[in-house]
Amino acid sequence: MKKRLFYFLFIPFLFCQCEKDSSEPVKGNVAAGTGGSLARFAITGNYLYSVDENQLKVFDISTPRSPVLKNTKDVGFAIETIFPFKGNLFIGSATRIYIYSIEDGANPKLLSSAISPQVMRRCDPVVAKDSVAYATLRTNGPCGGTQSLLAVFNIKDITNPVQVFTYPVAEPYGLGYKNDVLYVCDKQRGLILFDISDPYKPDPIDVYISDGSYVDVIPYQNTLICWTTTGVILYDITDNRNPVLIKNIN
Amino acid sequence: MKKLVFVLFTSLFLFSCDPKAGGIQGPLDTYVPIYASMSEVEQISVEPEKATAIPGKIYAFGNYVFQNDLYTGIHIIDNSNHDAPVKVGFLNLPLNTEMAIKGNYLYANNYVDLVVFDITFPDNPQFVTRVPNVFPPVDQDYPPFTNVYFQCPDKSKGIVIRWEKQDIPVPKCRR
Secondary structure (H helix, E strand, O other), X not given: OOHHHHHHOOOOOOOOOHHHOEOOOOOOOOOEOEEOXXXXXXXXXXXXXXXXXXXXXXXXXXXXXXXXXXXEEEOOOOXXXXXXXXXXXEEEEOOEEEEEEOOOOOOOEEEEEEEOOOOOEEEEEEEEEOOEEEEEEEEOOOOOOOOOEEEEEEOXXXXXXXXXXXXXXXXXXXXXXXXXXXXXXEOOOEEEEEEOOOOOOOEEEEEEEOOOOEEEEEEEOOEXXXXXXXEEEEEXXXXXXXXXXXXXXX | OHHHHHHHHHHHHHHHHOOOOOOOOOOOOEEEEEEEOHHHHOOOEEEOOOOOOOXXXXXXXXXXXXXXXXXXXXXXXXXXXXXXXXXXXXXXXXXXXXXEEEOOEEEEEEOOXXXXXXXXXXXXXXXXXXXXXOOOOOOOOOOOOOOOEEOOOOHHHXXXXXXXXXXXXOOOEEO
């Protein structure tokens, strides 16, 4: 099994919208908010997309008070996440990825899919930035033997991501970035910071934040919002390399 | 690679099937399902802030942070004062797990329905509309915990809206 193919098959959570770098301020009242990387709901343009176990649904929200179910697509099974990115939807399932074009927002069209040869392994949600994407790959349960990773992909050709770098992480979950710092949730060790000045080669900064057990993060302007197993922890990330605890909200 | 897959598969299989595996120690907690009718599931309200029970997904919009509390609703956190974010309310929304916001409208699931709230005043969401029957039922076949015993749900009794820890004789179901 070629390594490249192996990882290509495991990138269901690879992509999410550029808006995840949410240092962009929200403009007025027409902007969409920012979700975490485990979301099953995503808004892009005038559409709300949702994925359930088997299906992708498209709701037209151009009249915000009256959403209309426009379309339902059978996607597969064990669907877990959805990420809009550069006019495409990346739908992750436990074993397969599906890439849909949303050039026509109401009518997602399947571009490609891939089958996983190794169902024990699953990915976790991730972020894309320009032509790079960061994914955490977590081994599931006491499978033993294989290594959980932060993986870095070159996504210049979005239908053919190529893994270019990996870094071992004990039990990785969600992640997000602000400018040149990538935050990775590690349930065992805490929040890990990486310098991504060279986007294809994250360099761990010698900082572990461990005020809780981290599941997912949203870097949002000057605040790092962390979902932990006890609630939410907020940090000030005005200096993105030095998160300063604001409050633990349980 | 094939060998590796086999080893991994085998180890998980053993773990799943042998109740003594996986380092489980001592007596397990027991849970019973609490049932509700469809009309009860549709009862939505805005309540004062309260402690988080089972933290769920997070969402950021403007000066607010939202966090789902698994199967029960959404905590509303006012972050206008960056140095002192504070919970300001709880949107009681049975069987909610997901949310997304655009243009002051919050879209969320409520069991099998999509519901919309006007959040012009985010600490006091106003119910706008409901799109019925657009999602499959939120999976409540078992409690959201592992290494527990639980009373097997009986769907004829209604919709399972939550699980309560109760000291009962060891029930049949386990996970």
